[in-house]
Amino acid sequence: MSEIISKAAELAKKIEGPEWLNSFRTLGLTQWQQAKWPTRKTEHWKYSSLRAFNENDFFATQVHRQGGDEQKLSSELFDIPGLNASRLVFVDGIYSEELSSDRYPLNVDIVFFSKAEGAHKEIISEYLGSAIDLEKNIFARFNTADLNEGVLIQIKQDQKVDQTVQIVHVSTKGESEFTAQQRVLVIAERHSESTIVEHFVSTEEIQNSFTNTATELILKDGSSLNHYRLNMEQENIVHVGNVSANLRANATLNSFVLGFGGKLKRIDFKVNHLGSGAHCEMAGVYLPKNKQHIDYHTCIDHQVPHCTSNEVFRGIMADESKAVFNGRIHIYPDAQKTYAEMSNKNLLLSHKAEINTKPELEIYADDVRCAHGATVSQIEEKALYYMQSRGISKKEAEVMLSFGFINELISGIKHGPIQNLLRPVLARQFSRDEELLKHII
Amino acid sequence: MLSIKDLQAKVEDKDILKGLNIEVKPGEIHAIMGPNGSGKSTTGYVLSGREGYEVTGGSITLDGKDLLELEAEERAREGLFLAFQYPVEIPGVSNLEFLKASVDAVREHNGLEPYSTVDFMKLAREKCKSVNLDQAFLKRGVNEGFSGGEKKRNEILQMMLLEPKVCILDETDSGLDIDALQVVAEGVNALRSEERSFIVVTHYQRLLDYIVPDYVHVLADGKIVKSGGKELALELEEKGYGWIEEEVA
Numbered sequence: 001m002s003e004i005i006s007k008a009a010e011l012a013k014k015i016e017g018p019e020w021l022n023s024f025r026t027l028g029l030t031q032w033q034q035a036k037w038p039t040r041k042t043e044h045w046k047y048s049s050l051r052a053f054n055e056n057d058f059f060a061t062q063v064h065r066q067g068g069d070e071q072k073l074s075s076e077l078f079d080i081p082g083l084n085a086s087r088l089v090f091v092d093g094i095y096s097e098e099l100s101s102d103r104y105p106l107n108v109d110i111v112f113f114s115k116a117e118g119a120h121k122e123i124i125s126e127y128l129g130s131a132i133d134l135e136k137n138i139f140a141r142f143n144t145a146d147l148n149e150g151v152l153i154q155i156k157q158d159q160k161v162d163q164t165v166q167i168v169h170v171s172t173k174g175e176s177e178f179t180a181q182q183r184v185l186v187i188a189e190r191h192s193e194s195t196i197v198e199h200f201v202s203t204e205e206i207q208n209s210f211t212n213t214a215t216e217l218i219l220k221d222g223s224s225l226n227h228y229r230l231n232m233e234q235e236n237i238v239h240v241g242n243v244s245a246n247l248r249a250n251a252t253l254n255s256f257v258l259g260f261g262g263k264l265k266r267i268d269f270k271v272n273h274l275g276s277g278a279h280c281e282m283a284g285v286y287l288p289k290n291k292q293h294i295d296y297h298t299c300i301d302h303q304v305p306h307c308t309s310n311e312v313f314r315g316i317m318a319d320e321s322k323a324v325f326n327g328r329i330h331i332y333p334d335a336q337k338t339y340a341e342m343s344n345k346n347l348l349l350s351h352k353a354e355i356n357t358k359p360e361l362e363i364y365a366d367d368v369r370c371a372h373g374a375t376v377s378q379i380e381e382k383a384l385y386y387m388q389s390r391g392i393s394k395k396e397a398e399v400m401l402s403f404g405f406i407n408e409l410i411s412g413i414k415h416g417p418i419q420n421l422l423r424p425v426l427a428r429q430f431s432r433d434e435e436l437l438k439h440i441i
Numbered sequence: 442m443l444s445i446k447d448l449q450a451k452v453e454d455k456d457i458l459k460g461l462n463i464e465v466k467p468g469e470i471h472a473i474m475g476p477n478g479s480g481k482s483t484t485g486y487v488l489s490g491r492e493g494y495e496v497t498g499g500s501i502t503l504d505g506k507d508l509l510e511l512e513a514e515e516r517a518r519e520g521l522f523l524a525f526q527y528p529v530e531i532p533g534v535s536n537l538e539f540l541k542a543s544v545d546a547v548r549e550h551n552g553l554e555p556y557s558t559v560d561f562m563k564l565a566r567e568k569c570k571s572v573n574l575d576q577a578f579l580k581r582g583v584n585e586g587f588s589g590g591e592k593k594r595n596e597i598l599q600m601m602l603l604e605p606k607v608c609i610l611d612e613t614d615s616g617l618d619i620d621a622l623q624v625v626a627e628g629v630n631a632l633r634s635e636e637r638s639f640i641v642v643t644h645y646q647r648l649l650d651y652i653v654p655d656y657v658h659v660l661a662d663g664k665i666v667k668s669g670g671k672e673l674a675l676e677l678e679e680k681g682y683g684w685i686e687e688e689v690a
Contacts (some may be wrong), residue, residue, distance in 0.1 A: 189494065381492065386529040387584075390543035390599060391490045391517035391550070402583075404533025439542040 008059040008142055009033050015149025018114055022391055024128060028144025037428070042384035044136070045322040047356040048295040052238045052264045054412060057179045058210040070096045077201050078168040082417035085164040085197070088151060089132040092172055093180030095149075099168075108194070113150040113183075124152055128185055131216040133245035138239045138269055143181050143214040150183030153196065155223070157189040164195040164415070171233055172203035173208055178208070180396050184215040188223035188251070195415065196228040196422040200241075202233035205304035218408065219251035219273060228412060230260040231267070235292050241267040247307075249275030256413055257284035257313075258422065261292025262431070269298040273307040273335070283409045284313035287429045288321035288373035290383040295324035298341075302335040302368075311342040314406050318430075328360040331368055346376045347405045349398075402430045402441075403440050442467045442504060442638055443521075445608045448500035449663075450487045459663035460499070465607065468635040472649055472674060475644045475660035476682045481642045482526060483542045484660070485611040490516050490525040517543075519548035520606030524596040524613050524662065531583035536595070539583045540565055544602050568601045572628050590621035597628035608632070609640045614648035626651030646678035659685050 012029055038045035048137060070091045078089070088110065089099035095112065104110050111120045115402060128150075134141050155161055169182055186196055199213060211233075227278055239262055243251055259265060271280045280300060288294045300309045315323045329340045346355045359372040379401050387397035403426070410426060413419040424441040448461040448539040457480045465471055475481050475568050487494045488501060490513035501508040506518050508614070529689065531539070531660045545555040556564065566576050572594040586593050592611055600608055610629070614622055641652055649657075649671065659682070667685050677685075 083497060097576045111638070314604070362499065380529075382529050383531050385491050386525065386531070387542075388513035389491075389517055389523055389525075390539070391546035392512050392539075393514050393546065395510070396542060396546075400534050404531060407533040430514070439538045439545070 004053050004059065005032065006037060012142065012145040015148050016147050019146050019162070020125065021113060024144055026148050028134070028141050028147060030065055030133050030223065032141040032145045035141060038138065044297070047322075048264065048266055048293065050264070053210075056208065056210070058177050058179045058238070059079075060410065061178060070098055073099060073170060073172070073203070075099065077203070078166070078199050078304055080166065080197070080417050080421050081167070082314045083164055083309050083415065083421040084162060084331045085166040087166045087168055089168040089170065090169045090182060092174070092178070093169070093182050093211075104165070105161050105163045105397040107156045107161050108165060109152070109154040109156070110165070111152045111154070113152065114148070116152065119215070120152060120154070123154065123187065124185060127187060128216070128243075129390065131246045131272065132242060132269070133244065133270060136396060137242050139212050140214045143183060143212050146181055147183060148184060150184045152187070154187045155189055155192040155194040157158045157194070160193040163195055164404040165202070166197040166199055167199045169198070169211065169213070171207050171211060171237055173203065173205045174208055175225060176208070178212075178421070179210045179212060182211070182213040184213070185218070186216065186225070187218045188220060188225045188286070190220045191222040191225045195228075197228040197230065197418070198238065199228070200231045200233055202237060202378055202389055203383065204234060205236040207234045210238040211240070215243045217243065217245035217253065218254055219245065219247045219278075221248045222250045225254070227253060227255045227413070228437060229255070229257045229267070230417060233260070233262060235260070235262050235290060237265070239265045239267070242270075243267070244270040245280075246272050246274055247278035247280060250277035251275065252278070253280045254414070255280070255282045255303045257282065259284075259286040259294050259296065259438075260295040261286070261288025261290075261323070264293050266295040266297070269296070271300045271302060271309065273300070273302045276304050277304040278307045280309040280311075282309070282311040282387060283412060284404050285409055285426070286313070286323055286325075287426065288323050289318035290321060291319070291430065292321045293323070297324075297326045298361070299328040299330065299383070299431070302329070302338045302340060305336045306335060307335065308339040309341070313344045314346070314409055315344075315355060316347045316349060316402055317403055318349040320350070320352040323356070325355070325357045325374070326360070327372070328362065329370060329371065329372065331363045331365050333364040335365045336367045338370070340368070340370045342372040344374040346374070347402065347403070348376065349376055351403065375416070394430070394438070399427070399430045399436045400440055403427050444502045445488075445499070447499035448496065448501060450483060450494055452483065452494055456497075457663055458487065461660075461663065463485065463658065463663060465638045465642070467675045469656065470633070470639045470641060470652065470654045471669065472654035473640060473660050474644065474646075474657060474674060474677055477644070477659045480663045481644075481660055482611055485523050485609050485642060488609060489513055489521060492655055500526045513524050514546065517603075518547050522605035522608045522609045524593075524600060525617055525686075526612040528584045528592040528596055530585050532585045533580070535585050536564060536581055536583050537562070537579040540579070540599065540602055544571055544598065547603055552591065557606060565602065565650045568598050571601065571631070572597050574598060589616040590618065593617060593621065593625050594628070597624065597625055600632060601628065604612075606636065607638050607640070609642065612644060613640050613641075614643055614645060622651060649674045661686055
């Protein structure tokens with residue numbers, strides 16, 4: 001067993017939590033202890049080095065927060081102006097009542113695992129771990145091994161929830177390096193409609209934590225869920241996240257994903273189409289710069305007939321940053337009449353920037369329509385020249401063209417307030433000079 | 442106004458322009474005609490300052506200012522405008538943003554305040570109407586999915602908004618049907634003034650029926666080999682370029 005794994009396992013063993021979650025913890029711990037620490041030879045981690053775990057002692061003390069002071073945190077860090085949202089705020093993995101909303105929509109049950117009783121307890125026991133594949137995600141094993149808390153968000157049947165549930169994870173700088181974990185279980189009951197925002201932010205100071213999150217989205221028949229996952233933390237953060245979704249008949253998952261780079265950021269998405277007529281729409285944008293690293297692994301499983309999926313990821317790599325995109329579509333033998341599309345386009349802004357993109361199609365049914373593609377490009381000389389020939393400075397043209405590369409996806413964001421929040425934040429990734437941004441924001 | 446003297450230029454080590462001389466005075470329209478590969482498009486690119494087009498000799502001045510010292514964007518701000526033969530499609534950058542950025546840059550250079558968003562929108566809509574382009578084109582990506590004719594009309598729209606001193610039309614007639622050609626020519630003619638000059642680069646005489654030039658130059662092998670009045674264009678249409686090449690030889 002690797003030293004890192006055993007050290008983390010010792011921490012997990014000390015965790016005390018509700019007894020009824022013991023079986024999860026035991027399962028997680030056993031699997032974690034059986035895990036092989038990934039190296040560059042591990043296909044799943046080929047382009048993402050885990051050396052941050054050798055350079056930092058994330059498992060030295062207890063898991064979770066190390067004296068972060070929630071009173072010092074301003075809600076400006078995560079406020080989305082104009083968004084009708086109720087907020088659940090976690091600071092370094094610990095729920096903050098002070099920063100969270102005091103009221104939640106009536107047609108949504110929000111229950112902490114530690115306080116769950118009766119029907120909620122049953123529902124958590126039934127669905128927790130049902131979407132996530134521990135076999136393939138070793139950090140999800142550790143998340144499960146350490147499971148003493150989590151939150152259930154259950155959207156009631158036939159309800160259209162206008163208020164967005166915003167789950168905020170704020171990272172702060174600890175006294176020493178540490179790990180923060182989070183577990184979210186969303187259950188969209190039959191024919192419900194709702195929106196969940198997973199919002200990761202941090203204080204501006206240099207971060208020294210490892211965030212390990214696992215989110216499961218259970219979409220029952222005919223339900224519709226808008227899901228956002230925004231990773232916008234300071235660049236020293238190490239983040240490994242997993243989002244796994246089960247889609248039953250005629251369910252629709254609409255996901256928008258944004259990632260700034262970090263010391264190491266790795267997010268795995270798994271979408272299981274388990275009922276006919278299910279549809280998944282996924283748009284993603286990643287924008288690493290400096291020496292940052294970001295890695296998105298997505299896998300869309302079509303297990304049953306008549307499902308559709310459309311996935312579009314775009315990345316812009318600046319400076320000496322590096323990104324990885326691995327998009328897999330897996331069509332099972334029974335999944336006839338599947339319609340699945342995936343596109344990944346990348347723009348390199350510097351000669352030292354790097355992208356490793358790998359679209360994968362695995363098709364075992366014969367009556368399907370699938371398309372996938374990936375491109376890597378630089379800013380087009382002729383577009384730059386065209387803009388310059390109209391008097392626009394080269395610098396402004398470069399900023400406009402970079403933003404233009406992702407503009408379509410930003411414009412496609414369904415919620416106006418989220419679009420309004422992100423547009424300037426994203427544009428400022430390309431320049432700090434407001435003069436160069438004035439025509440795009 | 443625009444003075445091109447003994448201009449020599451090469452692209453990727455190949456000499457294309459070999460001593461070009463043209464003197465354009467305010468209000469004049471000059472046509473440059475010539476066979477394929479004579480250096481017509483290169484002339485436009487060299488004048489506008491495209492990277493990769495290396496000037497090896499000669500000079501270009503606009504109102505006495507040395508253009509060769511200036512970047513492409515600075516030349517545009519000085520009042521030089523090139524209407525592209527193949528306007529570039531830029532998805533993700535809206536036509537309106539692009540037009541506003543251009544006009545703001547030129548106005549700032551001239552010491553003028555930028556238009557407010559509302560005023561600019563009004564102006565852009567008005568100009569759209571005059572080139573028969575639906576306002577919806579302002580919201581779309583720059584030239585994205587535009588037809589050939591729409592792209593050329595968008596070029597004229599830009600010309601109208603930027604109000605340049607010298608306009609170079611690079612084969613603006615290529616790929617246009619008669620109706621589109623008329624709209625484009627009307628746009629150009631509406632911009633004609635005593636201060637503004639045009640260089641119309643074309644392969645065919647057809648465009649010159651609508652935009653009547655004061656002078657016609659024949660470009661062959663990187664040089665002007667014959668100049669004349671508008672009747673020269675008709676002669677070229679009738680006899681082709683062969684006789685000039687023979688005459689020069």
